[in-house]
Amino acid sequence: MTDPTQDPRFLQDPYPIYAAMRSSCPVQPVPAGSGGRISYLVTGYAEAREALGDARLSKDTAAFFAGKATGRRLHPAVAHTMLATDPPQHTRLRKLVTKAFTTGAVAELRPFIAEVTGSLLDQWPAGGRFDFVAGLAVPLPVIVICELLGVPEADRPDVQRWSGELFAAGRPEVIDAASHSMAGYMTDLIAAKRVHPGGSVLDRLISARDGDDLLSEDELVSLAVLLLVAGHETTGNFLGNAALALLRHPAELHRLREDPDEVPAALDELLRFDSPVSTATFRFTTEDVTLGGTDIPAGSPVLVALGAANRDPARFASPDLLDPDRDAGAHLGFGHGIHRCVGAPLAKAEAEIALRAVLTRFPGIRLAVPPDRLEWRRTRLVRGLASLPLLA
Template identity: 45%
Template sequence: MSTDRQTVVIEGYKTIRTLLTDARLSSAPPDGQAGFGGRHMLNTDPPDHTRLRKLAQKAFTARQVAALRPRIQQITDALIAGICPQGKADLIGDVAFPLATTVICELLGVPATGRTTFSDWFTAALTPAEAPDADVIVGRALKTLNDYIQTLIDTKRGSGEDTGGDLLTALIHARDGDDALSEEELVATVFLLLGAGHETTVNLIGNAMLALLANPDEYRFLRDRPDLLPSAVEEFLRLDGPVQHATPRIALEDINIDGMTIPAGSRVILKIAAANRDPEIFAEPHRLILDRTGPTHLAFGHGIHHCLGAPLGRLEARIAINTMLTRLPDLQLTGPTVGLHWKPGDFLRGLTTLPVRFTPM
């Protein structure tokens, strides 16, 4: 745990888990500042957070997500079939990215045209502050995304359809007393679902496959024991999850915890990745143990901001990993892990590419 006059950074599992449920930490940006992507459930507090989350959560229940299994498997099978004869592939560009993008776009009702383009805009919007011209790049990307999403909404409205099976239509027509979304909230919610719905899943699948390929014994263990996939995915999330820290919080008042005081007004960074490797909680925290039992990780957060899409991300990862293990014989990295490139920034963690080779089929 370290502090300065403006920021408090916390890494311990127990402290972070406690603070993730502490109402004295606000997820809303300070007065006069706009939240990243607008006003959505990730950067609001109750009661607004409760209202915004309620309108989207029905699409992400365990039952609704389970119903997507056949379609997710179909998409995955088609992607794998496309690379099987080649004997080599980029597991990010050829599998993880198109899978995650297709699933979230179909769920939302985003047309096929332009699906791959919006990911580049999200990447630009996450440009690290220290990068040259970061403010200009981020501002341009956010405006482009906002315009793209507004056009999607206007097109959906203009179609004359009053009902639809996709989430975007449901959000547009959401009516629950005074709980309906404002136009700003609608755009921001779609922004969040599109961004979080593909970026984190791509990173989860890529990081998981890297962990397996870098640990051949565990790779063979999971290949021979597909029944361990549920616990394996939880271990991938713990060991090298797609999100490094929670979205920043603001202390609404002085908070005494762990023998120190978080001053009111401080910006608080909760380091999820560090918490998931806390040696006081996890035995051999830096080791991949696919049948690990014990405390749950914090990769999807905890409390009211627990990731809405967690069930969907888990399912996509299980299906993608299992299909690659069973249909890509002798799968291995084409080079050393030190030669791999990671996306810039300290918020999300994911590879830009994951080149592999295997026996053509």
């Protein structure tokens, strides 16, 4: 039994490894740290969808780790977010944030997203080399979510840095320190907003806490941290992955360049092709479960590989081909079930506006280095580029 994510080739291209595992068995045990512990990795589409909707797979990490010595000092506001809860707590918390990300609410943000996109692209050198990740994919969603939450402009670089450090695979001390920095910052920001309230999403959550008593203080800080991190991490990776996918498929790139109005219809296929979230957040079985023909004992961690599921040929024909005409609406790039990404409408709006603008303003855009020299972020949870050097 080996951990496929430790293969040196995994970061560059995990899909052949996932395919080999799926063809062997769509649900199989893999090592989970030291001490002989194991998790169960799900790589098949049908099995992933089933797992994501199975109430016997809990997300209550506090219950799972209670009494277990982990040696970690992750701040509770990061360790126990809405993503780490089950109904009815999850239902109550999700209801409080959903209104901020409805299709209608996102439509009102589109002019601001377009304005930010334009200002970022204005900084790209004409005919020169630039980094798509640092120049657009990361700052755009950071600016948008910070604006939504009322994070002052001067504080945004720190927020961006802490968020990146929270995904530093193999560096627990960095992750733990970043969790305390982020939680401490949001605690101070909430205190400041109580003195000088505004009209942001965070202000509305504070009102729900202080006025209607719908949130505990810990829950308020945790929701603020979650929205700040999740509000840009997925989108930043999505933008970088989508741009690379198009650059590596010249016919599809040319097609969208000739008719940018086709960009919205291509988004689901881009999400399916190279999912920005590689593995769904932590789950564990509350009783014995049989999934994909594999018996999983109660109390076992289950890792749902969304990227692997989206390349399952049993669900998507010729899954390793990028096909904008494909009906890819059933992809699992944003998850599935009650924990499906609440910010999906915002992420798709940002990606649509950004990709359309880049294709329009930089028709000759191309890779500045060979694809095999691109650097990927060293993290299991998300899949994203550390940089994407391009030439205009």
